[in-house]
Amino acid sequence: MSTPATEPLIRVRGVSKHFGSFTAVDNIDLDIESGELFVLLGGSGCGKTTLLRMLAGFESASSGSITIDGADMAGVEPYARPVNMMFQSYALFPHMTVENNVAYGLKRDGVARAERRQRVDEMLAMVELDSFAKRKPHQLSGGQRQRVALARALVKRPKVLLLDEPLGALDKRLREQTQFELMQLQDKLGTTFVVVTHDQEEAMTLATRIAVMDEGRFVQVGSPAEIYETPCSRFVASFIGSANMIEGSVIEVNGETVVVEGEGGNNRFEVNHSEPVSVGDSVCLAIRPEKIDIALVTDQAATGSQNRLSGTIKELAYLGGTSILRVETEGGRVFEVTSPNRLRSVSGKHVFDWDDAVTMSFPASNAILLTS
Amino acid sequence: MPETQLTTTQAGFVEKVFEWLQRNWAKLIIAIPFAWLLFFFLAPFFIVLKISVAELLIASPPFTNLLEWGDGILPSVSASIDNYAYLWQDPLYVRTYLNSLQIAAVCTAICLLIAYPMAYAIVRAPGNMKLILLLLIMLPFWSSFLLRVYAWMGLLADQGTINDLLLWIGLIDKPIRLLYTEFAVYVGIVYTYLPFMILPLYANIEKLDFSLNDAAADLGARPAATFFTVTLPLTWPGIVAGCLLVFIPATGEFVIPDLLGGGNVLMIGRVLSSEFNANHDWPVASAVAVVLLLVLVIPMMLYHRIQAREGAY
Structure with missing residues (x-):
């Protein structure tokens, strides 16, 4: 993705933003390469929008520096920056037609009339709004x-x-349809996109890289798959998708795997060695709901032998393509398991039902060992 | 049998009235102020209009009747446009109208220039500060208008506060003439009508979505360009409302030119008053009033027509 020799398109170094005593953005470093679709993901108040507004120039950084395309952005007004922003509320000018809204930026730059018209038409055709050019924003649908x-x-x-x-x-x-349109557009134009969202599904679909933010800091930066499959902390594991989290301590360290004893005793789990741990460390084991094999007790052969657990189904949500099962083990621990509904069920009878006795298992490589 | 039939029709009638009320209660509520305006605005206007086409009489009331009931079945109508012709022929009246319009227009422009930044600043002020500032704008309404104009006389007089202050500083060595000049009238009108400009502007700017300013800046507009292409067009309704609220009463203003302008400033309000009170010429005074109304209403209606044709957003 990046060749270290070239300067990244956006370079953020040690940027913080304070509002009074509140720290919205806390000492952030970030490099975004040209052509990336970079997503800032986090809950409300995590600082993602503040960071975006600092890139646009609406907020100035309390400390640190922002460089865009090799130019230091300190003191550069929004109207002089090589970036444009799509606002959450869209902020369309209500007194102008669609055409004039789109032409606004070109007019400010003094682009000649003929070229302006051509570029506006081109752009409207690209977003399939050519027949709406003369309408006012209030005459349009949300999309x-x-x-x-x-x-x-x-x-x-x-x-x-x-x-x-x-x-x-x-x-x-x-939203789902537009996600793909947005990606196609980005691919076609090659423009670097920096997206702020609180929707993790949206982030996963759009991003080439995601930065997960919490309390003004980056918790993890990586590709969607990296963030999902190897989250670096309990926060990321639970924020992106869902995960069964088991707090426990290391009781055995082998060559390939680590044995974790779950809190409350008598559950032992084998996990692949991913972080340096030693016996006695308290750790967290995270396992994604879809990475657990589940079968009725009567169908023993269907589950593996590693990390075997038995329990009963306490809750069941049928979503069509998949079902979400909540299984309570004998030790009282509740696991969330998603099971694809691969067999078509008629007469309302599914493989699993409430209060069914089931066996679950997952290979050591499916679980994630978290220390932070 | 016929008795029960009657009761059902009665019940049916009551029900119908009820139904009508339920469907039309909104119209009914609107009808009340409408009737009020009809009675207390339109009716007096027609009385004034009637007097304006009458002739002066030394009698009580001092004008001829519109309808004279003679021997015939139909009354004879006596109406003349002599009074209007008189206004047109006497250059004093034409000049006074023009002068009034000019003073009102200049005062409106000055009010707008002062009020717009003030209203904008109030909107952008933090929450509780906003309330205090708005209260300060409305504070003068708590004291009598006449009292405030007299206060200005005290400020502007030859031995008034302003002259005393300027003498004391040494900026001037003899009092400058402030009171009973056109300048004093401008000061008085701008002072009096400023809140009427600020409040509609405030109400309009308040509704403004400031993310539009960010959007304009983001698209390359400098602050001045943002103002002229986004803020100004979107606050235009507030500007029009404020200007009308200042311009219309300022044109017919009587107290301010009378007290602060003395005899030196010609304004139509004063002419009207002197025709009415000093000359006892009710027909001419009425004609002055009708023409004033037309001068103000016709441009407003034209503007409205144009606006309606362009269509609001």
């Missing part, structure tokens, strides 16, 4: 407004496009 906002931000061909919760105001179906 159309979103596309106008996108067109307006992209028409100036910025080096970086900043998107603040770009799909937040859309309903679920439209």
